[in-house]
Amino acid sequence: MKEQLTLLIQQALDALVADAVLPADTAPQIQIERTRDKSHGDLACNIALALAKTARRKPRELAEQICAAMPASPLVTRTEIAGPGFINFFLSDDTAxxxxxxxxxxxxxxxxxxSGAGRKVQVEFVSANPTGPLHVGHGRGAAVGDSLCRLLAATGWDVASEFYYNDAGAQIDNLALSVQARCKGLTPEDPAWPQDGYRGDYIAELAQAYLRGDTVDAEDRHVTGSGDADDLDDIRQFAVAYLRREQDLDLKAFAVHFDEYFLESSLYADGAVERTVARLVETGHCYERDGALWLRTTDYGDDKDRVMRKREGGYTYFLPDVAYHLNKWQRGFERVINEQGADHHSTVTRVRAGLQALQQGIPEGWPDYVLHQMVTVMRDGEEVKLSKRAGSYLTLRDLIDEVGRDATRFFLVARAPNSQLTFDIDLALSQSNExxxxxxxxxxxxxxxxxxxxxxxxxxxxxxxxxxxxxxxxxxxxxxxxxxxxxxxxxxxxxxxxxxxxxxxxxxxxxxxxxxxxxxxxxxxxxxxxxxxxxxxxxxxxxxxxxxxxxxxxxxxxxxx
RNA sequence: GGGGGUAUAGCUCAGCUGGAUAGAGCACCGGCCUUCUAAGCCGACGGUCGUAGGUUCGAAUCCUACUACUCCCGCCA
Missing domain, CATH: 1.10.730.10 (Isoleucyl-tRNA Synthetase; Domain 1)
Structure with a gap:
């Protein structure tokens, strides 16, 4: 519709150029927009306003000439000059x-x-670490990310959804220690409780399941607990599988599907991390200082350089992030959208900088990010504080159970990701009719x-x-x-x-x-x-x-x- | 201190990439069920679009500077 009207306008402009009303080099962008007010017709064009100056004519006068020069079309019953010089189009009934x-x-x-023409796009979202159940913030990511996938598929893209999780870092050690402490009968109030341990009740449930020797079936792994409270590695395996299964259930209840679960540990296992370091050293953007290996991310717009390899030898999360995104690029995703919480904003510049430093021909602004702001949860008129470590917790599943999947998804996706969102449980519960x-x-x-x-x-x-x-x-x-x-x-x-x-x-x-x-x-x-x-x-x-x-x-x- | 984000009706939010008289929903007030589902409809009320400048035919929208709130600024992820 707009295209056809644009064509009509273009023909009129060509005619006016031929008549020397408009200069020969006129090449304006013709904008057709929907009218807000029905009395202004169905569609409107502001071209006369935009060209008035170069045509050295009054906008309304120019609009008259454009209309006069426009060929007739069965789409349009009439045109009208209005306001400062808009050309309003009234569509025929049949067209409407x-x-x-x-x-x-x-x-x-x-x-x-x-329009996507079958090109490959990947959307990574949620990507929660397996250290606890999904909370409402993850829910926002899930709702937005999944909807993005659907929108991209609807516009012709070949979409792959992906969930990335850290199954190897310091937080996982922390998790294993917390579960072990529970296995040994400690509580978070105990002086011997691990520093920064996870305090939630789910840790106690997890410990019980481990001691019982339960078997858990997560989306991508299956583990049976040995029940040995001294086997920290076994506890780690079990805890990750257990919490992964919990998250799977949450996501299932939310009707969110992932094509791929990507493990951070696989980047170490297949040498991708080492190769990435070697490549970064090779391209000359690294230096050593204070016993650590740094990447000069300031070469690419970061406000300070970042450590890749710690003094004690381990890598910071930054490096696997770069290796991971290189992996995405190598998988042929010309477009990648990372949906994450805005608290991860600082990684955007860093990851892009790392990718540029690799000199692999990755475009500068790649990948795209959609960052969602914090979700504040209100209950009884008060803010519910969410803290995994402190154990005060409102999970996504709680919310789905209380207000239903449809309402939860709609609420979490219905606002611009970039604005903070207040999820008022009382409103969603007691006035669900509204x-x-x-x-x-x-x-x-x-x-x-x-x-x-x-x-x-x-x-x-x-x-x-x-x-x-x-x-x-x-x-x-x-x-x-x-x-x-x-x-x-x-x-x-x-x-x-x-x-x-x-x-x-x-x-x-x-x-x-x-x-x-x-x-x-x-x-x-x-x-x-x-x-x-x-x-x-x-x-x-x-x-x-x-x-x-x-x-x-x-x-x-x-x-x- | 540096960076991201936000600021629109009493409250929660839209605002179609710069258009004509800034819109919804709640809340409050007044109407509509012997008629296809009242989880609905109609009407009324409600605004210096945070402040001040700038860009131009035209600004809630773009630029600059302030102010307020919020998130980040670790050899955690």
Whole structure:
């Protein structure tokens, strides 16, 4: 639609250049935008405002000339000059109604496009360390990351989702020591409790399972505890598997799937870390100081250099991070999006710097990052403090159990990742009726309900017949809905392009609102068959788009509520 | 002190990459169920878009400087 109007404008401009109204080198960007106010038509173009100066004419006067030079088109019933010099387009009824035909033809594919052209993209998200259950912050990452995957797939990318976890570092040692302490009957209050040990109750449960000799089946590993409280290595293996399984269950309950679980330890095992160090030394961006090996990340915009190998010989997390991302690059992901908490912001510059220092032809801004801000949880009007080590804990699973998966996902994905989010449990619990997700789902359920009612009345409805009567959609509310439906493909395209899943949620809220308004204002199941057929077609189209949109958010579209 | 982020209605947030009179939802007030699901609808109320400059036909949106809140600044991840 926009493309076709752009073409019309372009033809008009060409004609004006030929008439020497515009200079020959005129090459403006033609912007067509949707109008906010219906009295301004359906679409508008600001080209006359933009070109007024070079044309040395008043904007409105130039707009007149552009309109006069524009070829006629069946898409448009009329154009109008308005305001300071906008050209407003009024689409023909047939053009506006054709969106229903497209929705019926494309079904669940309506709104998708192939702009990704099958290129490989990886989205890494959650990536929680196996040192405790997933909390609400991880939930935000899961909701946003999974929705990003769906959006990218919907726009033609070949998407791979990945969960990276540290199964070898200092935090894991810390975990093993904490479990061992529990095995030996210590509690966090005990003076002999490990420094910075994990204090949560789940550590005690874990210790019991280990002592019992339980077998755990995690997504990527299966371990049986020996029950030997002195075998720290065995405890480590068991604890990691145990917590990985817990996280798997959380993710399953959240309907989030990963194609790959990537172990940090594998980077050591296959020599990738060593090779990365060697390469960095080779390219000359390293130096030794105070017994440690440093990478001169300041060469690439960091505010200070970073240690890669510690004085005592071990590596900092920074180095495996670089090795890991090199691995991603070598796997052929031309685009990688890392969804993480904003508290990891400082790694962005560092990882990119490390990759540049490798001199492997990796683009400068690679990889992309989507950082989400903190989630604050409120209960009884007070902030719930989350601290793994202190043991005060509200897990993602608690939240799903309390308010449901759909509501949890919707809440966590419905806001711009870059703004802080307050998750008010009391609101989500006691007033779940006011939850926006129900509002949207209800619109979908209503569109399904009408079909059931139709059958009860013994009436028949066929899509192909109904499409013959779309000209019956003459109510203002119906025209509003048609406009809303027509926006959807752009919403999806922009959400994917800008990594902003929340815009889909905003859109669905608006579409559902327009539907409810119409539903209350006009009856669908009327005696007049052409009108009835057309209205049901509209209702079905809305239901389809809501279902498509909710799916991009990982939220269900129930047929009955 | 350095860096990231945020600041829009009483509260929670949108604002389509610079457009026309800044929008929703809660909350509060007033209406609508013998009619396809009232988890709904309609109306009213509510704003110096943090402050001050700048860029231009035009700024909530872009730039600069302040202010407030928040996160990060480890040879932890």
């Amino acid at each position: 109604q054709s969106v229903i035909r497209r929705i019926f033809e494309q079904g669940t594919a309506f709104g998708t496009n192939d 939850n926006p997700v129900y509002y949207i789902q209800y619109a979908h359920a209503r569109s399904c309900s009408v079909m059931r009612k139709l059958a009860e009345q013994g009436w028949d409805w066929q899509a192909q017949d109904a499409l013959q009567h779309l000209d019956q959609l003459q109510e203002e509310h119906e025209k509003t809905l048609l406009r809303e439906l027509d926006r959807y493909p752009e919403i999806v395209a922009n959400a994917a392009l800008n990594s902003e899943p929340h815009t889909v949620a905003t859109y669905l809220r608006e579409l559902a609102g327009a539907f409810h308004t119409w539903y209350n204002a006009h009856k669908m199941l009327v005696e007049d068959r052409p009108v009835r057929d057309a209205r049901i077609a509209l209702s079905q189209a809305v239901g389809q788009v809501i279902a498509n949109g909710l799916d991009l958010l990982g939220v269900s579209a129930p047929e009955v509520m």
